[in-house]
Amino acid sequence: MTTKKSKVQTQNENNAVSTVSYELANYTSRFCYEDIPQASLERAKLLILDAVGIAFASTQYDFAHRILSGLSALSEGSSTSLIGLPGKLALRDAVLMNGALVHGLDFDDTHIRAIIHATASAFPCALGVTESIKGSGKDLLAAYILGLETAIRICDAAGGQFHDFGFHPTGIVGHFSCALQAGWLYGLTPHQLMMAQGLTGSTAAGSQEFLEDGAWNKRLHPGWAAGAGITAAQLARTGFKGPSKPYEGRFGLYKSHLGAAEKSVRYDLIHSTLGQVWELHNVAIKPYPICHLIHACADSTIILREKHAIQVSDIKRIVALLPQPTLHIIAEPRENKLQPANEYDAKFSAQFVVATCLIRGRFGLGELFENTLRDTQILELAKKVDCVADPDAAYPQYFSGGVEIHLQNGQILRHHEKINRGAGERALSASEIEKKYFENALLALSQSRAEAVCSAVLNLEKYSATDFMRILSPV
Numbered sequence: 508m509t510t511k512k513s514k515v516q517t518q519n520e521n522n523a524v525s526t527v528s529y530e531l532a533n534y535t536s537r538f539c540y541e542d543i544p545q546a547s548l549e550r551a552k553l554l555i556l557d558a559v560g561i562a563f564a565s566t567q568y569d570f571a572h573r574i575l576s577g578l579s580a581l582s583e584g585s586s587t588s589l590i591g592l593p594g595k596l597a598l599r600d601a602v603l604m605n606g607a608l609v610h611g612l613d614f615d616d617t618h619i620r621a622i623i624h625a626t627a628s629a630f631p632c633a634l635g636v637t638e639s640i641k642g643s644g645k646d647l648l649a650a651y652i653l654g655l656e657t658a659i660r661i662c663d664a665a666g667g668q669f670h671d672f673g674f675h676p677t678g679i680v681g682h683f684s685c686a687l688q689a690g691w692l693y694g695l696t697p698h699q700l701m702m703a704q705g706l707t708g709s710t711a712a713g714s715q716e717f718l719e720d721g722a723w724n725k726r727l728h729p730g731w732a733a734g735a736g737i738t739a740a741q742l743a744r745t746g747f748k749g750p751s752k753p754y755e756g757r758f759g760l761y762k763s764h765l766g767a768a769e770k771s772v773r774y775d776l777i778h779s780t781l782g783q784v785w786e787l788h789n790v791a792i793k794p795y796p797i798c799h800l801i802h803a804c805a806d807s808t809i810i811l812r813e814k815h816a817i818q819v820s821d822i823k824r825i826v827a828l829l830p831q832p833t834l835h836i837i838a839e840p841r842e843n844k845l846q847p848a849n850e851y852d853a854k855f856s857a858q859f860v861v862a863t864c865l866i867r868g869r870f871g872l873g874e875l876f877e878n879t880l881r882d883t884q885i886l887e888l889a890k891k892v893d894c895v896a897d898p899d900a901a902y903p904q905y906f907s908g909g910v911e912i913h914l915q916n917g918q919i920l921r922h923h924e925k926i927n928r929g930a931g932e933r934a935l936s937a938s939e940i941e942k943k944y945f946e947n948a949l950l951a952l953s954q955s956r957a958e959a960v961c962s963a964v965l966n967l968e969k970y971s972a973t974d975f976m977r978i979l980s981p982v
Contacts, residue, residue, distance in 0.1 A: 526701075526751055526752050526754075526755065527752070527754040527755055527774055527777050527778065528700075528701045528704040528705060528751060528752065528753055528754060529697070529701055529751070530777070530778040531657060531687060531700070531704065531777065531778055531781075532687075532697040532698070532700035532701045532704070533697050534778060534781045534782065535653065535657075535687045535688075535690065535691050535697075535700050536691075536695075536696065536697045536700060538649070538653055538691060538782075539649070540645045540646070540648070540649040542782065543649060543652055543785075544785060546788075547652065547785040547787060547788065548648060548652075548968070550785075550787055550788055550790075551648060551651060551652050551655070551787055552648070552964055552965050552967055553792075553937060553940050553965075554616055554626055554655075554787065554790060554792070555626070555630055555648075555651065555964050555967070556940060556941065556944050556961060556964045556965065557615070557616060557626075557792050557940055557943060557944060558609045558615055558616070558626050558627070558630050559590065559944070559948070559960060559964055559979065560943065560944035560945070560946075560947035560948040561608070561609055561612055561614045561615055561947050562590040562591060562605065562608035562609050563590065563591045563608075563947060563948045563950065563951040563952055563957075563960075564612060564614075564872070564947035564948070564950045564951060565591075565607070565608040565609075565611045565612055566590075566591040566592055566608065566951050567950050567951055568611065568612070570607070570611055570723055570726060571592070571607065571608060571611060574603075574604060574607050574726070574727070575589075575592060575604060578596055578600045578603065578604055579594070579596065581600065582596045582597045582600040583597060584596070584597035584598075585597070586598060586601075586639060587600075587601035587602070587635050587638060587639060588601065588638060588976040588977070588979070588980045589601055589604055589605060589608075589980060590605050590608050590609075590634075590979045590980070591608070591951055591952075591979065591980070591981065592604070592608075592980075592981065593980075593981050598635050598636070598639050598737065599733075599734035599737060599738065600734075601631075601635050602631040602632055602634075602635040602636075602730055602733040602734050602737065603631075603727065603730035603731060603733070603734050604730065605630075605631035605634060605635065605730065606627055606628055606631040606727070606728075606729035606730025606731075606732070606733055607726045607727055607729075607730050609626065609627045609630060609631060609729065610624060610627035610677070610725075610726055610728070610729045610730075611726040612796050612872065613725075613796060613797065613798065613851070613854045614793055614795075614796035614872075614947070615627050615793065616790050616791060616792050616793065617790070617791050617793065617799045618659045618662070618663070618786065618789060618790050618791070619789065619791050619799070619903070619904065619905055619906060619927070619930050619931075620663055620667075620789065620903050620904055621658075621659045621660075621662040621663035621667075621676070621786075622662065622667050622669075622670065622676055622903065623658060623659060623662040623676045623677050623680055623681075624677045624729065625654065625655045625658040625659055625662075625677070625680075625681070625684070625790070626651075626655065626790070627677060627681075627729035627730075628654065628658070628677065628681030628684070628685055628729035628730070628732040628733045628736075629650075629651050629653075629654030629655050629658060629681070629684065629685070629688065629733075630651055630654075631729065631730060631733050632650070632654060632681075632685040632688055632689060632732075632733035632736060632737065633647050633648075633650035633651040633654060633688055633692070634647060634651075634972070634976065635733070635737070636650065636688075636689050636692045636693070636737060637650060637692060637972040638972045638973060638976050640692060640693070641971070641972065641973060642692060642971075642972050643968075643970075643971055643972065644967040644968045644969060644970040644971065644972060644975055645968045646692060646972065647967065647972050647975065648967055648968055649691075650688045650689075650691060650692050651688070652785075652787060653684075653687060653688045653691055654681075654684045654685060654687070654688040655684075655786070655787045655790070656781060656785065656786055656787065657683070657684040657687050657688075657781075658680050658681055658683070658684035659786040659787075659789075659790075660776055660777045660778070660780075660781070660786065661680045661683055661684065661754070661760075661777055662676045662680045663773075663776055663786075664761070664772050664773050664774060664776045664777050665761060665764075665765060665772055666771060666772070666773070666903070667832065667902075667903040668765050668768050668771070669713075669764060669765070670715070670832070670833075670836060671768070671832065672764060672765060672766070672768075673714060673715050673716070674712075674713050674714065674715060674764055675713040675714070675715050675717075675725060675728055676713065677713065677728050677729055677732070678711075678712060678713025678714075678725070678728030678729070678731065678732060679711040679712065679713040679732075679760070679764065680711070680732075681728075681729055681732025681733065681736070682707035682708075682710050682711040682731075682732045682735045682736055682739075683704050683707050683708075683711065683736070683753070683754075683760075684732075684736070685707075685732050685733045685735065685736025685737065686700075686703040686704050686706070686707045686735075686736035686737075686739040686740050686743075687700060687703070687704065687736070688736070689703075689736050689737045689739075689740035689741075690703045690740040690743065690744075693740055693741070693744055695740060695743060695744055699740075699743040699744055700743070701743075701749075701751060702739075702742075702743035702747065702748055702749040703736075703739040703740045703742070703743035703749065704739075704749070704753050704754075705748075705749025705750040705751060705752075705753045706738075706739035706742055706743060706747070706749035707735055707736055707739045707749075707753070708749070708750060708753030708754075708759065708760060710731075710735040710738075710739070711732075711735075711760065713728050715836070717851075718836065718855055719843070720843075720848055720852070721847065721848040721849040721850075721851045721852025721853075721855075722851075723851065725851075726851075754774065754777065755774055789930075789931075791927070791929040791930035791931075791934065792929050792934070792935045792940055792943070793929060794806075794928055794929050794935065794943070795870050795871075796854065796870075796871065796872050796875065797853075797854045797855075797860055797870060798836070798837055798854050798855045799906055799927070800829065800830070800833045800836065800837050800857075800906050800908075801829070801837055801855075801857050801860050801861075801908070802906060802908070802927045802928065802929070803905075803906055803907055803908030803909065803923075803924035803927040803928075804827050804828070804829060804857055804860065804861055804908040804909065804910055805860055805861070805864050805870050806924050806927070806928055807908065807909045807910045807922040807923060807924055808861050808864040808865055808910050808922075809864050809868060809869065809870075810922050811910065811912055811920050811921075811922050812864065812865055812868055813868070815920055817865065817912060817914075817920070819865065819866060819884065819888060821914050821915055821916070822865075822888070822891060822912060822913070822914060822915070823891070823913045823914060823915050824891050824893065824912075824913040825861060825862075825865075825888075825891050825892045825893070825910060825911070825912050825913070826892075826893050826894075826895055826910065826911040826913070827857050827858070827861050827892055827893070827894045827895070827908070827909075827910055828895060828896075828897035828898075828899075828900075828907075828908055828909040828910065828911070828923065829857060829894055829895070829896070829897055829900075829908050830896070830897055830900040830902035830903075830906065830907060830908070831896035831897070831900070831902075832902065832903075833902070833906075834894060834896065836855065837855050837856065837857045837894075838856075838857050838858065838894035839894075841858070841894075843856075844856040844857065844858045844859065844889075845858055845859070845886070845889050845890055846886065847859050847880055849880070850875035850876070850877075850880060853875055853879075853880055854875070856889075857892070857894050858889040858890075858892040858894065859885070859886075859889050861889075861892050861910060862885045862886070862888035862889040862891075862892060863879065863885050865888060865912075866882075866884055866885055866888060867879075872950075897909065897923075899923060899925065901925050901926065904931075905925065905926045905927055905930055905931060906927040906930070907923070907924060907925050907926070907927065908923070908924060908927070909921065909922055909923030909924060910922060941961065944957075944961060945957055945961070948960065948961075959978060960978055960979065963975055963978045963979075
């Protein structure tokens with residue numbers, strides 16, 4: 508329901524200055540499904556399919572049920588459905604739960620240059636709000652794309668620097684983009700959309716402290732962002748006032764999170780190409796359930812193993828080549844990375860991943876079970892892995908990487924991946940994405956139901972949000 512605008516509100520809209528939030532609000536208010544290229548709609552459905560498969564797989568893990576138990580104890584309503592889990596929760600609790608399911612295995616997509624898992628907040632937000640307003644599959648798809656396009660740009664403007672200051676960009680930027688996509692679904696005016704963005708400037712956080720001991724809170728970051736965005740949109744809808752410069756202001760997003768490094772932020776990137784360049788085509792789907800920054804090293808290790816039939820006893824030393832700005836995330840502190848506390852810790856250890864790939868010849872969800880984490884052969888080999896800066900890295904355009912395996916006989920085996928598999932010209936094909944979806948979904952679903960879900964996602968525009976959600980929820 509649209510509220511009647513006051514004279515003051517109307518005057519503010521007419522006299523609005525061209526801030527970043529104003530530009531985003533104006534674009535959002537004009538945004539419509541019909542303006543999205545067909546190729547972008549098809550790509551979006553594949554990204555959603557990947558996310559849904561991961562969400563189903565997550566329902567088989569302990570963390571999902573612990574989150575559901577906690578939210579069920581707090582939730583004071585049951586209006587919104589969950590992916591692959593029984594029952595319903597209040598809207599904000601449901602998007603938090605669904606966000607955790609999509610992001611909880613760290614198997615979800617990444618926009619490489621921006622370094623953000625935008626789908627993990629954009630899809631649960633679009634799904635929950637569209638269901639709540641009884642919208643269409645087209646509404647859901649458009650809102651999802653709007654969330655992706657805005658989140659990627661807000662993050663990309665920082666040039667990958669959020670990580671350098673201990674922040675998880677997915678847990679920060681999604682607050683703003685979710686406010687825009689929820690606001691679009693609720694029919695907010697440009698002024699209200701500005702206020703919604705201003706309000707989320709006070710909720711965006713996303714600490715990376717979880718890296719220190721493999722804590723679980725990163726799994727909650729995308730869903731918190733979606734819930735915060737929805738809340739901000741509804742408050743703005745009632746006339747609640749937020750600051751007008753949440754991005755470039757004196758205490759805005761970039762100055763508060765990047766300090767002196769804010770001077771390099773490209774504010775023009777946030778809105779200058781909206782509607783002209785569709786960044787969702789640059790979103791990479793993960794072939795491994797580990798931190799995306801390690802994928803090229805994992806691939807390089809497996810390639811050398813298969814090519815040379817390497818015996819562990821022949822290895823003297825391993826050098827893992829990684830982008831220098833990422834070493835503090837996936838290689839340090841070394842003592843922590845050599846002894847992952849749990850499966851989530853292991854996902855962020857280049858040493859553990861490389862050692863596992865050499866011994867197992869693969870790295871899937873099964874390589875994150877307790878028996879692998881405590882495998883003495885893997886842990887001993889991990890001690891021989893030294894992580895160094897990759898002089899040939901194409902970061903941040905791609906997550907380049909490689910390995911050098913030094914053998915006891917003096918031979919050095921090398922392989923380097925400039926473009927990580929799944930990104931750029933090495934993007935996974937539609938059939939490869941569907942294969943990954945089924946591998947994940949079949950952990951929780953029968954073959955027939957997994958096929959029905961796949962068909963529904965790939966034909967999303969033909970469904971109502973309510974009917975689509977019935978297919979994703981347990982029968």
